Structure formats: C-alpha cells, structure tokens
Amino acid sequence: MPTLADLPIPLDLPPMEAKLVEEVPREAGWRFEPKWDGFRCVAFRARDEVALRAKSGKPLDRFFPDVVDALKALPVDRFVVDGELTIDVGGRLSFEALQMRLHPAESRVRKLAAEQPAALTLFDCLLDAKGHSLIDAPLSRRRSELEALFKRLEGAAVMRLSPYTEDRDQACRWLDEAGFVLDGVVAKRTDGPYAPGERAMLKIKKIRTADCVVGGFRYQQGTEQVGSLLLGLYGDDGKLHHVGFTSTISNAERPELTSRLEALKGEGFSGDAPGGPSRWSTERTGAWVALKPELVVEVRYDQVTGGRFRHGTRLVRWRPDKAPRQCTFEQIRPPA
Structure with a gap:
C-alpha cells in the first residue's frame, strides 16, 4: 500500500511562485487565472494519509481538519494538487476567517471548521492518474490531468476547480474585481513546466x-x-x-x-x-x-x-x- 513517502513528489516541494508585474501580458502563449484570496496549499494524498503544506513548507493539517477529513473521504486515493484554501462567508471569500483558523487550541479550530468549512480551489496537478510526476509536463497537460481528476471527484464540495482563460480581455475583467472578490490575476505560460520555488508565473494586482x-x-x-x-x-x-x-x-x-x-x-x-x-x-x-x-x-x-x-x-x-x-x-x- 503506497504511502506519502512513496509519492514521486516530496512533501517539502516548494510551490511555483509568481513575480509581480504592472499589467496583464499582451503577447500570445499565456493562460490567465483568478488569483484567489486565500492560503496557498499543496495537498498530498496516499490512501489514508493526507498532508497539507503551506507556501512556506509548514504543515496546515491541524488548522484545517475539515479539509483533511474531506480529502480522505474522496473516491480518488492518490493525488498531489496545488491550490488555494478559501473560506466563504456570506457569499464572499474571507481572509479574516482563514486567519482565525491559525489558533493554538484544537477545540477552537474544530469549532470554527464546523461553523465555516474551508474549500480547496485547484489550479494545478502534479501527479497523473498513474502516479507519475507532472513537474516537467507543460501546463496544458497538467490542466488536462487536473480536469480529469476533478471529474473523478464526483462534485465533492471540498474541491473547486479554478477557471482559466486565454482571452486577455476576460483576464482584465477579472482584474477589475481584484481587491474585493479576488486578489488579482495570475499569468502562466501554456507550454511552461511546473517550476518549484521559482517565480515562473506573473501576478497582476489592482491598485x-x-x-x-x-x-x-x-x-x-x-x-x-x-x-x-x-x-x-x-x-x-x-x-x-x-x-x-x-x-x-x-x-x-x-x-x-x-x-x-x-x-x-x-x-x-x-x-x-x-x-x-x-x-x-x-x-x-x-x-x-x-x-x-x-x-x-x-x-x-x-x-x-x-x-x-x-x-x-x-x-x-x-x-x-x-x-x-x-x-x-x-x-x-x-x-x-
């Protein structure tokens, strides 16, 4: 039975990061995604083991037991995905609700998790259905694998699939919502690999x-x-x-x-x-x-x-x- 240690993606893998730029790229070859207002999280699962890792590499498991339990219950028992932990409060994403989860008392965390459950918005897949690493694969293939995985999850509430577009005008419309609904827009090269720890993406924020x-x-x-x-x-x-x-x-x-x-x-x-x-x-x-x-x-x-x-x-x-x-x-x- 495979464990987290058996996965080809190590738990200490630093996620790919983004460099701040002033405007949405105009040249061809970019895909655009909303930049969600949450906690960056790489989620690992191998059978009964689940691990959540923050951008800093620190474990997030104890602060999001609701997400850990939900991932263990999914009908797919092996995956590594990159995404954003978010909490919806009154129809809006609440960064404040996320911060409240970082509490030393387990009882307090469990109470908050029951009252305001978190979700994981997915935007990248690092492991294919056969258990092979997708680190070197282009974004276009990783996105296909992500959509296939999401389809196998049978509409699980804990997982959400982030949209993307190659239409710059649509990306600019998303940017207009930044600062309130979103945190900005992210641009990724369609043919680019997943570059752990590198600022290989671009992020654009609305000032x-x-x-x-x-x-x-x-x-x-x-x-x-x-x-x-x-x-x-x-x-x-x-x-x-x-x-x-x-x-x-x-x-x-x-x-x-x-x-x-x-x-x-x-x-x-x-x-x-x-x-x-x-x-x-x-x-x-x-x-x-x-x-x-x-x-x-x-x-x-x-x-x-x-x-x-x-x-x-x-x-x-x-x-x-x-x-x-x-x-x-x-x-x-x-x-x-």
Missing part, C-alpha cells in the same frame, strides 16, 4: 486609492521622528476607525512632518483604535500618538479585509482640499 484621516502616528524606532502614519475612516456610526497605516515617508520630510504632527496632538480615533486585539502582525503593539482628525492623505492599497487594509499602504499625496468627514468607509466597501 486602488482612498482618502484617509491621519488619526495618529508612531515614531520611527530609535528616533524622535515620525515613522508611520495611522489611517482612519469614518463609519456609519460617525466614529473615526483605524483602518491601517502608511510608512512611505522620505527621510528629507521627516523633521518638518514630525513638528507638524506633534502640534496636532489630540483625541485621535473615536472608534476602533490601534493597540487593541489584532491579527495584523505589523500593527499589533507599540506606542502611538493620537492626533486631532484634521489631516487627510490619499493612499494606494491593494487589498481590504475585515474593513482594514491588508498590507501597508503607499502615501500618494496630502489632501488639504479634502474635509476629514468626507473620508468614509464607502470608498473601500466592495460592490454589491
């Missing part, structure tokens, strides 16, 4: 802008000059809520900006504020200075999750022409 109130700032570590601005938006409750930060401040402007900010020390955020419970590693702790809500900046962002910017934003410009109260959540809410 958006929003006007935000500067509700506070943090000093740069080890200095008395500003390091980052804390951003806020007004909610339907009329309160200013913390939504993220920007640290793209040049050294030349720090002294003058620090003086300007220190002169505005005041009440700060009236709603959600920095320093409270957070799953955002860049903003968990640290002293910050509250400011009167008078300054407005325009920032660029690529993703919103749970009413907050997923990553640090980029400062575009100051907006002295904009009233702070005009900076509302309406700017970053997903379309209906």
Whole structure:
C-alpha cells in the first residue's frame, strides 16, 4: 500500500511562485487565472494519509481538519494538487476567517471548521492518474490531468476547480474585481513546466486609492521622528476607525512632518483604535500618538479585509482640499 513517502513528489516541494508585474501580458502563449484570496496549499494524498503544506513548507493539517477529513473521504486515493484554501462567508471569500483558523487550541479550530468549512480551489496537478510526476509536463497537460481528476471527484464540495482563460480581455475583467472578490490575476505560460520555488508565473494586482484621516502616528524606532502614519475612516456610526497605516515617508520630510504632527496632538480615533486585539502582525503593539482628525492623505492599497487594509499602504499625496468627514468607509466597501 503506497504511502506519502512513496509519492514521486516530496512533501517539502516548494510551490511555483509568481513575480509581480504592472499589467496583464499582451503577447500570445499565456493562460490567465483568478488569483484567489486565500492560503496557498499543496495537498498530498496516499490512501489514508493526507498532508497539507503551506507556501512556506509548514504543515496546515491541524488548522484545517475539515479539509483533511474531506480529502480522505474522496473516491480518488492518490493525488498531489496545488491550490488555494478559501473560506466563504456570506457569499464572499474571507481572509479574516482563514486567519482565525491559525489558533493554538484544537477545540477552537474544530469549532470554527464546523461553523465555516474551508474549500480547496485547484489550479494545478502534479501527479497523473498513474502516479507519475507532472513537474516537467507543460501546463496544458497538467490542466488536462487536473480536469480529469476533478471529474473523478464526483462534485465533492471540498474541491473547486479554478477557471482559466486565454482571452486577455476576460483576464482584465477579472482584474477589475481584484481587491474585493479576488486578489488579482495570475499569468502562466501554456507550454511552461511546473517550476518549484521559482517565480515562473506573473501576478497582476489592482491598485486602488482612498482618502484617509491621519488619526495618529508612531515614531520611527530609535528616533524622535515620525515613522508611520495611522489611517482612519469614518463609519456609519460617525466614529473615526483605524483602518491601517502608511510608512512611505522620505527621510528629507521627516523633521518638518514630525513638528507638524506633534502640534496636532489630540483625541485621535473615536472608534476602533490601534493597540487593541489584532491579527495584523505589523500593527499589533507599540506606542502611538493620537492626533486631532484634521489631516487627510490619499493612499494606494491593494487589498481590504475585515474593513482594514491588508498590507501597508503607499502615501500618494496630502489632501488639504479634502474635509476629514468626507473620508468614509464607502470608498473601500466592495460592490454589491
């Protein structure tokens, strides 16, 4: 009876990665796929053994017992697939729900798995039906094997098949949904092999802008000059809520900006504020200075999750022409 150790694809195989580019490729020979807003995952099965591996190589099994159990129950007892773990909440993919799974208590993970089960969206196949490696096979063949495997899974709810297109216009339409429904678009060479650990794919993200109130700032570590601005938006409750930060401040402007900010020390955020419970590693702790809500900046962002910017934003410009109260959540809410 074959085990995971007998598979020709090792568990520590680094997944193929993507290089960020500014636009969807125009030349022929590319296939395009949606970039799903989830956790990258290579899933292995050999009879009664299942393993889930993150992009970092770390096991994901204990955080997604629902997926492990579902894969063990599938009518195909040997496969290696590359995909994205996602959780649907209210008809939308929720990255926040995925993050909540990374909890040390098994009982908590099991409870979340029962309430909001995860799914694995497939976009590559690394093992054919005979158990042979597809690492060196072109994408066109790997996709055929993936579709054949998906057909054998008999509509299992845990598995979803990611669409693809060779139509650049369709890829651009997918890109228009990025930042809300999707995380962007991925381009792959139709004749390209699976390149473990290499940035052999291209990823394109939709960059958006929003006007935000500067509700506070943090000093740069080890200095008395500003390091980052804390951003806020007004909610339907009329309160200013913390939504993220920007640290793209040049050294030349720090002294003058620090003086300007220190002169505005005041009440700060009236709603959600920095320093409270957070799953955002860049903003968990640290002293910050509250400011009167008078300054407005325009920032660029690529993703919103749970009413907050997923990553640090980029400062575009100051907006002295904009009233702070005009900076509302309406700017970053997903379309209906």
